[in-house]
Amino acid sequence: MRADTLFTGGRIHTGDPARPVTDALAVTAGRITALGATAHALRDERTETVDLAGGALLPSWGDGHVHPLIGGLGLRGVPVRDCATLAEVVEAVRVWAEEHPEAEWITGDAFDPWLAEGGLFDAALLDAVVPDRPVLLRTMDHHTGWANSEALRRAGYTADTPEPAHGEIVRRPDGSPLGTLREFGALNPVLALVPLPDLAEQVDALRGTARVLASAGVTWIQDAWVEAVQVDTWIAAVADDGLAVRANLALLLEPDGWAGRLPRLAADRERVEAAGGGRLTARAVKFFADGVVESGTAALLEPYSDCPHSHGAANWTGAELADAVTAVDALGFQPHIHAIGDHGVRIALDAIEAAARRNGPRARRPVIAHVQLVDPADLPRFAELGVIANFEPLWAQSDPLMTELTLPRIGPERGARQYQIAALLRSGARVSFGSDWPVTRYEPLAGLATAVTRQTPEGLPEGGWLPQERIGLDEALAAYSAGVAHQAFEEDAWGVLRVGLRADLVHLAADPYAVPAGELAGVAVLGTWLGGRRTH
Numbered sequence: 001m002r003a004d005t006l007f008t009g010g011r012i013h014t015g016d017p018a019r020p021v022t023d024a025l026a027v028t029a030g031r032i033t034a035l036g037a038t039a040h041a042l043r044d045e046r047t048e049t050v051d052l053a054g055g056a057l058l059p060s061w062g063d064g065h066v067h068p069l070i071g072g073l074g075l076r077g078v079p080v081r082d083c084a085t086l087a088e089v090v091e092a093v094r095v096w097a098e099e100h101p102e103a104e105w106i107t108g109d110a111f112d113p114w115l116a117e118g119g120l121f122d123a124a125l126l127d128a129v130v131p132d133r134p135v136l137l138r139t140m141d142h143h144t145g146w147a148n149s150e151a152l153r154r155a156g157y158t159a160d161t162p163e164p165a166h167g168e169i170v171r172r173p174d175g176s177p178l179g180t181l182r183e184f185g186a187l188n189p190v191l192a193l194v195p196l197p198d199l200a201e202q203v204d205a206l207r208g209t210a211r212v213l214a215s216a217g218v219t220w221i222q223d224a225w226v227e228a229v230q231v232d233t234w235i236a237a238v239a240d241d242g243l244a245v246r247a248n249l250a251l252l253l254e255p256d257g258w259a260g261r262l263p264r265l266a267a268d269r270e271r272v273e274a275a276g277g278g279r280l281t282a283r284a285v286k287f288f289a290d291g292v293v294e295s296g297t298a299a300l301l302e303p304y305s306d307c308p309h310s311h312g313a314a315n316w317t318g319a320e321l322a323d324a325v326t327a328v329d330a331l332g333f334q335p336h337i338h339a340i341g342d343h344g345v346r347i348a349l350d351a352i353e354a355a356a357r358r359n360g361p362r363a364r365r366p367v368i369a370h371v372q373l374v375d376p377a378d379l380p381r382f383a384e385l386g387v388i389a390n391f392e393p394l395w396a397q398s399d400p401l402m403t404e405l406t407l408p409r410i411g412p413e414r415g416a417r418q419y420q421i422a423a424l425l426r427s428g429a430r431v432s433f434g435s436d437w438p439v440t441r442y443e444p445l446a447g448l449a450t451a452v453t454r455q456t457p458e459g460l461p462e463g464g465w466l467p468q469e470r471i472g473l474d475e476a477l478a479a480y481s482a483g484v485a486h487q488a489f490e491e492d493a494w495g496v497l498r499v500g501l502r503a504d505l506v507h508l509a510a511d512p513y514a515v516p517a518g519e520l521a522g523v524a525v526l527g528t529w530l531g532g533r534r535t536h
Contacts, residue, residue: 003042004028005503005532010052011511014497015059015481025057027503030532034499050527056511058477059497060504060528061444062220062484063213064390065336065369065434068247069223069230070142072205073197074109074438080137081110081438086125089115089137094129105151105194106135110438113139113294114404120170121146123179136190140439143292145181147190152177155190164189166255166315168297182295183313184254184288202233207242214244214535216443217506217525220488221247222434224336224369225286228252231268238280244535248488250284250336255316258324266331283489284336284367285328288315290344293372294405298341301375305411311343318347322354325366329355334489335366336390342373342414349381356385367487369434370395372418373410379420382429388487389424390432393451393476394440396421398465421451422469432483433476444480445512446521451476453517473513503532 003026012022014035025032026039034042043049078096083089089111097106113119119139126135126148134151138144147155159175167185170178181187197205213221226234226249237243249272251265265285272282291297291313296304299314316324325335335355339348345368352366368382369390382389396419407415425431433451435442449457451471454464464470471479485495494504507527512520528536 001028001033001042002044003033003039003047005048005050006039006043007050007052007057007505007507008040010055010057012057012497013477013513015478016496016498025497027529027532030503032497032499032501032503035497050507052507055526056508057497058506058508058512059481059495060219060506060530061217061480062222062432062488063218063434063437063442063444064222064367064432064484064487065224065392066213066221066437066442067223067225068209068213068221069202069206069233070225071109071438072209073202074138076205078106078108078137080108081140083111083115086115090125090129093126093135093137097130097133104133106130106133107194108137109142110140111137112400113141113144114400119144119180119294119405120178121180123147123149123152123177126179134193136194138187141292141294142439143183143297144295145187145190147179147181149179151190152179154193166313183291183297196229199233199236202230203237203242206233206237207244210237210244211536213442214528214530215525216445217508217528218442218444219245219504219528219530219535220484220490220494221245222250222284222336222487223247224250224434224436226251226282228264228268231272231282234280235272235275238276241279243279244530246279246530247281248284249280249282250286251282252286253324253328254288255320255324259327262327262331265328265333269333283332284334287321287324287335287337287348289321289337289339289348290314290341292340293409294401296409298372299343299347300341300373300410301343301346304409306409312341314344314347316347318350321347322351325351326355326358329364330359334364337366337368338370339368340370340372342375342378345371345374346378349378349385349387352385352387353381363489365487365489367432370436371420371424373414374417374420376417379423380427382424383427386430388430388432388483390434390487391419391421391479392434392436392440393421393447394435395419396454396465396469397450397456398461399456416466418466420469422471425471425475430483430486431479432487433479434484443521445523445525448473448476448480448512449518449520451479452520455518457521459518473517477512503529505529
């Protein structure tokens with residue numbers, strides 16, 4: 001046997017406790033065939049040698065919760081992501097509208113929800129620059145929209161419009177819509193009016209996102225929100241080996257009429273599996289147990305501190321969620337449940353427990369994503385039920401979202417038990433990491449820095465926010481590699497560097513163990529390989 005590729009000239013961190021570090025790695029036919037001196041012995045004149053140039057080679061990373069199509073298309077609208085004030089957002093809308101007179105709708109994604117006091121956005125500000133075409137912008141968490149008056153008019157929203165199920169039309173004192181729409185019950189009627197890009201544009205956006213993720217060292221992703229109309233986009237994108245990552249799809253299941261949609265989920269899974277060639281699967285089902293704290297829609301066990309009459313909004317009753325999770329579990333799907341508030345987390349755990357009790361034992365590996373607030377009584381249930389806690393580590397910092405919106409809404413006691421990554425690891429629970437991009441940055445290196453330090457990019461606060469929840473670099477790297485591979489049911493294929501496993505690799509310009517933790521986000525990714533094929 002000879003090596004097709006030999007990696008040498010730097011430190012190779014395998015992620016395998018049996019052999020954590022080596023100096024060479026050989027790849028043949030897309031698989032790791034040797035490490036160390038044995039790898040050197042497989043080199044001949046036809047072997048490609050990759051000089052790590054003093055950097056490091058590691059297992060590539062997965063993203064256990066990301067929105068590649070939503071994010072890719074969102075980048076093509078008004079560039080509001082980096083706006084620092086409301087005035088900047090409004091000016092960006094004005095400029096984009098002038099430059100695109102042909103656009104029927106003006107849309108933009110991922111602006112910061114703390115730019116307006118209390119997260120309340122007024123249509124009048126958008127009306128001043130675009131009075132005659134509909135405008136819909138979505139905050140970085142995608143749970144809140146900012147509409148102008150024309151968008152509200154087209155959706156039929158008036159003072160007489162009943163409050164939608166699973167959503168809120170924020171109103172002025174006279175009952176008329178302010179322009180702020182919270183959660184999907186209020187957003188979806190407006191989103192349904194926005195023309196979809198054609199298939200070619202969607203495929204281009206998806207493939208572009210895959211290339212961007214590959215450039216950050218990612219080789220596997222969980223698309224955590226796939227609607228039925230998007231399945232064909234994924235199938236088209238994977239054709240002709242057109243994706244730079246492997247992907248699993250979580251098919252969305254909403255509460256209304258959920259049982260009638262089960263056959264469609266199963267049929268879409270079969271279509272994806274048939275077309276995916278092993279690179280694309282659709283083995284998960286996505287549930288939204290609740291909303292988000294910043295908009296007051298996360299479901300809490302106790303009332304909001306700034307709104308004592310509200311516990312937030314669970315999208316499912318506990319009994320309904322248990323029935324639906326049990327049904328998709330019986331079909332062999334992996335439940336993937338968005339749960340932010342401690343009540344949302346509890347009903348998600350209850351539903352998973354019900355599915356296991358009713359359907360019997362199997363390797364189900366359910367995922368609860370985000371896990372912002374967990375009641376102390378529920379912490380041990382993750383390990384007991386085999387639930388994977390999928391965290392977005394970039395959320396675990398004291399940034400303006402936390403200080404200006406989240407903490408005032410939940411108060412100091414609950415605020416001090418957010419994103420308990422270390423506590424769940426200590427309990428024996430399995431943890432995976434994701435980005436939730438476009439909500440936050442897609443680069444795992446940025447997430448590693450936050451998970452290890454619990455600090456902002458500016459290094460604040462000194463000592464870290466809730467420092468008891470900091471984790472070590474070994475644990476953080478494993479959450480992005482072996483942890484996501486476990487979530488994907490693929491720990492026998494990738495996630496560590498071991499002979500026989502797929503050569504999914506990332507080459508960094510510096511050894512992450514030799515870089516101050518707060519500087520990890522600045523380390524360059526020099527190369528990414530998926531099954532031995534270079535994707536970046």
